[in-house]
Amino acid sequence: MTIQEMQQQVDAWISQFEEGYFAPSTMILRLAEELGELAREVNHVYGEKPKKPTEPDGSIAMELGDMLFVLVSFANSLHLDLTDVFQAVMTKFQTRDQNRWTKKSSESLDSSHSDVQKGG
Secondary structure: OOHHHHHHHHHHHHHOOOOOOOOHHHHHHHHHHHHHHHHHHHHHHHOOOOOOOOOOOOOHHHHHHHHHHHHHHHHHHOOOOHHHHHHHHHHHHHHHOOOOOOOOOHHHHHHHHHHHHHOO
């Protein structure tokens, strides 16, 4: 699925409701709420804080998905094309941080790129 398709799917979902998109101030609060839920899951899986026996099972993937939904909703509400936004940000990073870190050899780079594509 492309970013544009994601934006269209979210818009189709939101557009069926009279309320429509929330105000930007509400969107940022929703994003903070979802970030807190993601942080809690990361802390349970990778941090020092185990879950209480009474806490329901959560999922880092689902919390990331919730954040993505809110981000796409936020962008849609502001009429932003996330494909354009993402490309501008990547150009910024590629220019600003071009020599900031030690580059991997081309062999290592090929290997790590294939890991990302496989989800690893």
